[in-house]
Amino acid sequence: MAVVFERPKSLIDVPTHYCPGCTHGIVHRILCEVIDEMGIEGDTIGVCPVGCSVMAYDYFNCDMIEAAHGRAPAVATGVKRTNPDKFVFTYQGDGDLAAIGTAETVHVATRGENIVVIFINNTIYGMTGGQMAPTTLPNQVTQTTPFGRDPKLAGFPVRVCEMLSTLTGTAYAERVAVDSVPHIRDAKKAIRKAFENQKAGRGFSIVEVLSTCPTNWGLAPLDAIKRLQDEMIPYYPLGVYKDVTESVFDNVQGGNE
Amino acid sequence: MAKMTVITERCKGCGLCTAACPKKIVALQKEKRNKKGYFYAECTDQSACIGCAMCAMMCPDCAITVEK
Amino acid sequence: MERNLMKGNEALAEAAIRAGCKCFFGYPITPQTELAAYMAKRMNKSGGVFLQAESEIAAINMVLGAASTGVRAMTSSSSPGISLKSEGVSYIAGSDLPAVIINVERGGPGLGGIQPSQADYWQATKALGHGDFQLLVYAPASVQEMVDYVVKAFDRADKYRMPAMILADGLLGQMMEPVTFPEINPDAYDKSGWAANGHKMQREHHIINSLYLKPDELENSIVERYKKYDIIKETETEAELYLTEDCDVLVCAFGATARVVKSAVNDARAQGIKAGLFRPKTLWPFPVKEINEAAKNAKALLSVEMSMGQMVDDIKLAINCSKPVHFFGRTGGVIPTPAEVLDEIKKIGGNL
Numbered sequence: 001m002a003v004v005f006e007r008p009k010s011l012i013d014v015p016t017h018y019c020p021g022c023t024h025g026i027v028h029r030i031l032c033e034v035i036d037e038m039g040i041e042g043d044t045i046g047v048c049p050v051g052c053s054v055m056a057y058d059y060f061n062c063d064m065i066e067a068a069h070g071r072a073p074a075v076a077t078g079v080k081r082t083n084p085d086k087f088v089f090t091y092q093g094d095g096d097l098a099a100i101g102t103a104e105t106v107h108v109a110t111r112g113e114n115i116v117v118i119f120i121n122n123t124i125y126g127m128t129g130g131q132m133a134p135t136t137l138p139n140q141v142t143q144t145t146p147f148g149r150d151p152k153l154a155g156f157p158v159r160v161c162e163m164l165s166t167l168t169g170t171a172y173a174e175r176v177a178v179d180s181v182p183h184i185r186d187a188k189k190a191i192r193k194a195f196e197n198q199k200a201g202r203g204f205s206i207v208e209v210l211s212t213c214p215t216n217w218g219l220a221p222l223d224a225i226k227r228l229q230d231e232m233i234p235y236y237p238l239g240v241y242k243d244v245t246e247s248v249f250d251n252v253q254g255g256n257e
Numbered sequence: 258m259a260k261m262t263v264i265t266e267r268c269k270g271c272g273l274c275t276a277a278c279p280k281k282i283v284a285l286q287k288e289k290r291n292k293k294g295y296f297y298a299e300c301t302d303q304s305a306c307i308g309c310a311m312c313a314m315m316c317p318d319c320a321i322t323v324e325k
Numbered sequence: 326m327e328r329n330l331m332k333g334n335e336a337l338a339e340a341a342i343r344a345g346c347k348c349f350f351g352y353p354i355t356p357q358t359e360l361a362a363y364m365a366k367r368m369n370k371s372g373g374v375f376l377q378a379e380s381e382i383a384a385i386n387m388v389l390g391a392a393s394t395g396v397r398a399m400t401s402s403s404s405p406g407i408s409l410k411s412e413g414v415s416y417i418a419g420s421d422l423p424a425v426i427i428n429v430e431r432g433g434p435g436l437g438g439i440q441p442s443q444a445d446y447w448q449a450t451k452a453l454g455h456g457d458f459q460l461l462v463y464a465p466a467s468v469q470e471m472v473d474y475v476v477k478a479f480d481r482a483d484k485y486r487m488p489a490m491i492l493a494d495g496l497l498g499q500m501m502e503p504v505t506f507p508e509i510n511p512d513a514y515d516k517s518g519w520a521a522n523g524h525k526m527q528r529e530h531h532i533i534n535s536l537y538l539k540p541d542e543l544e545n546s547i548v549e550r551y552k553k554y555d556i557i558k559e560t561e562t563e564a565e566l567y568l569t570e571d572c573d574v575l576v577c578a579f580g581a582t583a584r585v586v587k588s589a590v591n592d593a594r595a596q597g598i599k600a601g602l603f604r605p606k607t608l609w610p611f612p613v614k615e616i617n618e619a620a621k622n623a624k625a626l627l628s629v630e631m632s633m634g635q636m637v638d639d640i641k642l643a644i645n646c647s648k649p650v651h652f653f654g655r656t657g658g659v660i661p662t663p664a665e666v667l668d669e670i671k672k673i674g675g676n677l
Contacts, residue, residue, distance in 0.1 A: 001260060005310035005323035016318060020295065021271030025317030042526040045394070057532045063521035065393045066534040067386065068416050074383040078390025078398065079521075081374045082348055086523050104386075107379035181277055181311045214271075221271040 008032035010041040010061045017055060021221025023211040024052060024120065026178045028059055030188040031091070031118060034195055035062065044087040045079050047072040049101070051093035052126040070101025073108035076115045087198055089116040095125045098134040098158045105164070112169030112203035112248045116194040119160060122211040123232065130216030134158045137235055142216075157235065161208050165242035171203035173241040177210035179228045183238075203248035210236055259308025259325045263298050267320035270295035274312035274321060280305050283312050326505040333468045334359035334498040337401070337427055337491065340475035342367055345511020346425070347396045348374035350387035354406045355439045356495035357429035361401065381406040385413030385426070392422040393533040395520030397479055397511060401427035403495070404445050405436060407453070414488055415454025419535030421519075421550070423482035425475065426460075427491045429498040432658040440658025441495035443580060446635035449492050450609040457547045459554055461489035461561065462608040464579040468502035470606070476509055481561065483514040485553055492608060494631065496581040496660065554610075563606040564615035568594065572601030574674050575623035577616070577640055578630065579605050582661065586629050589666035596667075598674040608636075613643045620644055624677045629666055630654040 007013060011032035018024045035041050044062040048054055050069035057064035067075040072090035080088040097105050097119050108115065124142055125131040131144040135157050139148035149157075161173040172194055176187035187209055194205035210232050212224035219227060261283070268291060275283045275298065282302040291297045298320070300306060308325035331339065338360045341349070349364040361377070368375035374391075378384035384400045391398035402410060407428045417424050430445050432438035449462045461481055463474040471493060478489035521531045537543035565583075568590060569575060578586040583604040593600035603619040603626075605612050620626060626648055628637045634652040641650050653669040655661045 001258065001324040003322060004259075004308055004325045005313040005321070007319040007322075011319065013319075015267055018317065020269035021273060021317065023317055025319065026315070029317075029319055041524075043523045045521055045523060047390070054536060057534060061530050063524055063531045064533070065390065065521055066420070066532070066536055067389070068412055071382065071386040071389075071413070074378065074386035075390035075393070077376070077383075078348070078350065078387035078392070079394055080390075081376060081387070082391045082396040082398070083394050083522055103379050104383050107383065181314050184314050221273055222276055225273065225276070 008036045010035045012059050012061050014058065016059060018052065019215040021212065021214040021224060023178045026184060027118065027120060027187070027209050027211065028056065030184060031191055032060065033188060034192045037192070038195060040087050040195070043085070044089070045083070047076045047079065047088070047090045049090070049092055049096050050127070051096050053091050053093065053120065054127070056091055070096050070104055072096070073101065073104040073113070073117065077108055077113050080113060080115050087195060089118060091118045092120065093126070094119070094121045094123065094133045094135040098160050106167070109164045109204045109206070110167045110169045112171070114198055114201055114203060116198055117206040118191065119206055119208040120211050121160070121208055121236065122213040124213050124216045126213045126216055137231060159236060161206065161241040164206055169204050169248050170206070170242050171244045171248050172197050172205040175208040175210065175236060175238050175241065177228060177233060177238055179210070179225045201247055202244060259306040259323065260303055261300050261306050261312055261321055261323045263300070264320045264322070265291050265297045267318050268295055268297035269318055270297055271317065272298070273315045273317065274298050277311040277315035279309060279311060280307060282306060328503045328505050330501055330503050331468060332359055333471055333493065333500050334429065335363045336468045336504050337471050337475055337493070338363035338367070340472040340506060341399055341425065341479070342371060342373065343506050344476045344479040344509050345397045346373070346399050346479065348376070348391045348398045350376050350378050350384040350398070350400050352378050352381045352384050352402065352406060354403045356431055356498050357401050357403045357427065359498070360427065360429070381409035382412065385410040388424050389413055389417050389420070389422060392417065392424045393420070393520070394522040395516035397483070399425040399427065401429065403429050403431045404433050404442065407445060407448065411454040414460065415456055415458065416535050417488045418454070418458035418460060419456060420533050421486040422533065423486050424488045425478045425482055425491070426488060427493065430492065430494040432656065438658040439495065441581060441660060442631050442656065442658055443494055443582060444632040444635065444656060445492065446608065446630070446632060449490055450639070458550065459609055460487060461557070462492050463490065464492050464606055464608050465497065466580055466583045466604065468497070468500060469504045471497060472504050472506060476507060479511070480513065485557060492580065494581050558610040561607060562610050562612035562615060564612035565602070565604040565606060566615065566619045567602040567604070569601035569603060569619040571599055571622060573599040573624045573677055574670050575601050575603055575620050575626045576666070576670060577603045577626060577628045577636065579608060579636070582629055582631055585661055585663055586666055588663035589670060592663060592667045593670045593674070598670060600670050600674070611639045611643060616640065616643045620648060623648060625649045625651060625673050627651045627653060627669060627673055629661060629669070631660065632656050
């Protein structure tokens, strides 16, 4: 018998600190599968900012940098600009990317920074125990929206892929989910495409991954998957929001040339 | 002829694999727990396994290997 | 050696490039803007990276990213911008990364003003960010010293794997003086043991990190860092002692203020008052040995600053409060005059 499925090599063989049923582990794995398939572990530098995945440096076997809350795109910019031949990715949660780091997010995209952003949207702050995130759905109960998120008080959720796809520097924006095997396959394809974009120098790529947080949602893992399908996907439609075939810098004439 | 193997001590008993299996032959233990106290997943009928690896793809903890 | 007439801010930038600085990340703020403008002209064309960031916060984190890969990186700003950078400086210190930060100070608090100030002394030496850490702080007093200390800051930042700051002010930044640039070896330190620049499947993965969830591990990391600080306090202090051997009144001042004080000391000497100048060139580590040497015969000390007296406590601690320490300062962007300082020296000298 031949092994048809096993852990990717670039995912370090240790138990993770994630809660049972948390889909971080799935995204970690498919990201590492892409790194393995492209053979780029030795040329990849990952940046993980504050959030549940801040300790992902213990799981990804490529070189890793821990960043402050919201600052991963800036850190990644510093890495990529000085190491343009390396693959650089960030792995950010929704509070990180769409609240405290919104400025960094928008500007890394509009600069067309040739990096990959993996954006985990689970509509909640996981690490701090379940507070309202910028992506928390209307009426969703969290620790800081105990009566449900009231948009009149707390505003509306941010749709990140839609927002970033309006920017010229964004080469690729796709929203995927990890609630089922077919969707996981799609998610992996999207991540692969984002890295291929980086390889081809096409510009900024983001893959938004709808994910679960069973613990802070107060749901059993399978019920959390059902919530993702029934409540999140209708609000955050899956699909490709932007996909340029060539570089975002094609036909741009710069003063430095 | 296919085989799925759960790395019992890595399993957190979340059960995502049980719903992913098209043959409905993956289930959580009801009595035995691993060292961390989780009711771990196991294959209830290896002879029915088709090696599709959907259980493994759904597993957040890389606790399943599949051979075919 | 070739001498160039240069503005302070531009000399800082040129010195950084010659020191092997490969990237500059910054955000516009008066009165350091010429530095970024100079970098914009020179950096990309000399094979480096100039990038105007979306904020001071982003700029310092870009520095963190570049420094993580072993590249010499810097940012510059002025007081309010430095406050924004403080988060990133703390992460840089906590991650044991080398980086150079330039503060061309202006008046505060808040938006304050745009005229020269030294009111960020406390921030630079005591609390540039949360947590237990220090950064090297150099206080040049001329355009030439700005050049020399940028070079030294890059060197020492690499040597000790820690952030280093040039604490200048709007006066020095805007001033023009002749400078010469020293020969520099930017590759003096091997960073291959820690830099996160891709392991090429040839080594263990490197992790740049400041997170330690176990208190004893965090404590150990800090204690190790403080052992390094002890060595720095022993070996890296620098100061200028001027007419201190026989002085009755030791005037202490750093940066641009020390130039004013030197005139006042000369004037005092001309009037028969034995005044001397102690000028710390390193603010952290504070030159404790040097000030005690300078103050050995003094009867009183006078700190002159462009602030409300932020260096006074360090002076008192350094001399163990063994002598009276007076203070004279102007703040908010007002530069003290030699005549004002001379008056203070005379007041103190007359009461000895």
